[in-house]
Amino acid sequence: xxxxxxxxxxIYGEGLESEVRALDGVSLDIDNGEFVAIVGSSGSGKSxxxxxxxxxxxxxxxxYYLAGEDVRSxxxxxxxxxxNKQIGxxxxxxxxxxxLSAQENVELPLIYQGISASKRKSFAEEALERVGxxxxxxxxxxxxxxxxxxxxxxxxxxxxxxPIIMADEPTGALDSKTGQEVxxxxxxxxxxxxxxxxxxxxxxxxxTANRIVRISDGKIIEDRxxxxxxx
Amino acid sequence: MNWLQSFKMAFxxxxxxxxxxxxxxxxxxxxxxxxxxxxxxxxxxxxxTMERINSMGTNRVSVYAYRQDNKNIFDGLYDYCLGxxxxxxxxxxxxxxxxxxxxRYGSRSSTNMEYAPQLYLGSDQYSACNNFVIEYGxxxxxxxxxxxxxxxxxxxxxxxxxxxxxNPLGESLSVNGVAFKVVGVYKExxxxxxxxxxxxxxxxxxxxxxINNQDIGSxxxxxxxxxxxxxxxxxxxxxxxxxxxxxxEGTGYYSVYNEGQWQDQSNEFAKTMSLVLGGIxxxxxxxxxxxxxxxxxxxxxxxxxxxxxxRAIGAPRSAIVSQFLVEAAMICGIGGIFGIIVGFAGTLIAxxxxxxxxxxxxxxxxxxxxxxxxxxxxxxxxxxxxxASALLPVVALRAE
Numbered sequence: 001x002x003x004x005x006x007x008x009x010x011i012y013g014e015g016l017e018s019e020v021r022a023l024d025g026v027s028l029d030i031d032n033g034e035f036v037a038i039v040g041s042s043g044s045g046k047s048x049x050x051x052x053x054x055x056x057x058x059x060x061x062x063x064y065y066l067a068g069e070d071v072r073s074x075x076x077x078x079x080x081x082x083x084n085k086q087i088g089x090x091x092x093x094x095x096x097x098x099x100l101s102a103q104e105n106v107e108l109p110l111i112y113q114g115i116s117a118s119k120r121k122s123f124a125e126e127a128l129e130r131v132g133x134x135x136x137x138x139x140x141x142x143x144x145x146x147x148x149x150x151x152x153x154x155x156x157x158x159x160x161x162x163p164i165i166m167a168d169e170p171t172g173a174l175d176s177k178t179g180q181e182v183x184x185x186x187x188x189x190x191x192x193x194x195x196x197x198x199x200x201x202x203x204x205x206x207x208t209a210n211r212i213v214r215i216s217d218g219k220i221i222e223d224r225x226x227x228x229x230x231x
Numbered sequence: 232m233n234w235l236q237s238f239k240m241a242f243x244x245x246x247x248x249x250x251x252x253x254x255x256x257x258x259x260x261x262x263x264x265x266x267x268x269x270x271x272x273x274x275x276x277x278x279x280t281m282e283r284i285n286s287m288g289t290n291r292v293s294v295y296a297y298r299q300d301n302k303n304i305f306d307g308l309y310d311y312c313l314g315x316x317x318x319x320x321x322x323x324x325x326x327x328x329x330x331x332x333x334x335r336y337g338s339r340s341s342t343n344m345e346y347a348p349q350l351y352l353g354s355d356q357y358s359a360c361n362n363f364v365i366e367y368g369x370x371x372x373x374x375x376x377x378x379x380x381x382x383x384x385x386x387x388x389x390x391x392x393x394x395x396x397x398n399p400l401g402e403s404l405s406v407n408g409v410a411f412k413v414v415g416v417y418k419e420x421x422x423x424x425x426x427x428x429x430x431x432x433x434x435x436x437x438x439x440x441x442i443n444n445q446d447i448g449s450x451x452x453x454x455x456x457x458x459x460x461x462x463x464x465x466x467x468x469x470x471x472x473x474x475x476x477x478x479x480e481g482t483g484y485y486s487v488y489n490e491g492q493w494q495d496q497s498n499e500f501a502k503t504m505s506l507v508l509g510g511i512x513x514x515x516x517x518x519x520x521x522x523x524x525x526x527x528x529x530x531x532x533x534x535x536x537x538x539x540x541x542r543a544i545g546a547p548r549s550a551i552v553s554q555f556l557v558e559a560a561m562i563c564g565i566g567g568i569f570g571i572i573v574g575f576a577g578t579l580i581a582x583x584x585x586x587x588x589x590x591x592x593x594x595x596x597x598x599x600x601x602x603x604x605x606x607x608x609x610x611x612x613x614x615x616x617x618x619a620s621a622l623l624p625v626v627a628l629r630a631e
Contacts, residue, residue, distance in 0.1 A: 057625040084545020112545040
């Protein structure tokens with residue numbers, strides 16, 4: 001099992017009257033090579049779940065094993081390495097660094113791996129070519145369209161060839177055609193063996209996943225496999 | 232992540248906000264420049280003072296002694312000192328004399344010179360006591376003194392004033408109407424100052440009678456030159472003992488003073504000056520450092536989202552700390568380099584204006600200034616850098 005969550009709670013202000021349970025006892029297993037959509041409305045806890053899955057945040061209680069490792073026992077450096085090597089993030093707001101060019105943004109995770117400059121360059125170019133942006137290497141984020149920026153972000157996510165891709169509302173800031181291209185790309189990555197976890201509020205987008213996990217008020221209310229509809 | 236990468240990143244970040252970076256550096260530039268200027272000028276001045284003391288003669292004991300009955304003290308003191316030749320190199324009167332008529336040679340007269348030569352009465356050991364060396368001719372001799380010879384020896388500056396480049400040997404200077412034959416010229420030892428130590432004319436002390444009709448007994452200031460610094464204490468105590476027998480209580484006055492103390496005092500003074508002025512400069516550097524901290528805190532706040540992104544894609548806390556530390560150190564280092572440049576200019580200008588010397592900061596001061604500015608950046612960058620790294624990735628990512 002790649003990901004194993006058991007009774008995960010994320011509670012803000014525990015014990016206070018204003019206590020908020022963003023995650024209220026979530027258990028979830030995700031296997032290698034799955035394409036999972038975590039679906040829920042705003043405030044349902046789906047983003048909190050993704051942050052915990054992505055080691056960006058820690059749970060209040062519960063067990064989380066990632067590739068057999070007990071995440072709660074890891075140091076900051078080890079967690080950073082997991083984020084760096086195991087997971088590629090794609091965010092709704094792209095989260096590119098404005099001062100850096102497309103190429104430099106894509107190289108960033110490789111820099112934190114300590115990879116040599118020449119290798120970085122070739123890896124980044126390869127990733128940019130995959131998303132069809134070879135001609136935009138030197139452009140800064142603000143010189144590109146939203147779709148192009150999201151492709152840079154995808155290139156950054158895949159530059160380290162991580163086994164897991166986590167996409168948090170990756171189409172949220174894009175028009176529907178560009179959004180569909182992004183989804184198609186995620187499907188392609190999944191076909192090549194990556195595990196893809198897609199967070200969305202959009203049932204239409206969720207319909208492209210093999211498995212839907214629906215979450216509401218911090219609890220999983222539905223978890224089912226489905227036939228993938230054509231795009 | 233390697234250091235080169237951190238440097239590149241920091242440089243990029245600094246260059247992307249040139250105006251703000253420059254303003255931040257200003258505090259460091261002013262601080263480094265002022266500390267450098269102060270230290271260099273004080274050092275230069277102190278060195279000049281030391282050189283002057285050295286060219287006047289070191290390891291000296293000055294003696295002031297007179298008897299109410301104007302009895303000759305010097306001849307006895309001279310003989311007493313000869314008996315201590317193991318620790319004493321020489322003894323001479325150190326009386327400067329003044330004559331109304333001045334010194335004349337042909338149409339040249341000391342009365343209308345801008346910097347007139349000083350006239351001194353000395354023994355045959357005057358040159359030894361005052362660090363003079365004969366360049367040509369001969370020094371004043373014991374015979375000149377015993378025989379009341381009307382001769383004199385010129386300092387290099389005085390020789391030039393009266394004779395330009397002609398040979399003064401054998402020529403006669405007229406002092407108060409009395410002719411004195413020039414028998415020697417001292418080697419130049421203080422070429423740069425207006426009040427040059429070379430602007431002197433030295434006469435055998437017995438010539439005081441011929442020049443202004445004064446008895447040798449009226450001589451009251453003497454210089455004793457010790458072999459080395461550690462012999463001075465013994466010289467002082469023995470000469471003091473001798474004089475107490477020659478000038479019993481109530482018959483006159485005497486004092487024996489170790490000039491080495493004066494030298495130490497001058498050193499001490501320079502040190503105090505350095506500390507006080509350097510301290511003021513140091514405070515301005517601290518203020519500059521706090522400015523750095525302030526700006527780095529603003530930078531961290533502004534770039535919280537960037538920190539979140541970097542954390543999300545795998546930067547450990549240590550990489551965030553080093554990123555902001557390197558940036559702070561680099562701002563300060565660049566500021567330090569500019570400060571050093573300004574400090575060089577400041578030292579040249581202040582040196583010229585305050586002590587009238589061409590001063591240049593030393594390698595040590597320059598290197599210390601640079602290292603200090605970088606260290607300042609690291610110290611004041613530490614808190615913002617740690618603050619930046621302490622943010623949870625998810626919290627940092629949420630920042631606007």
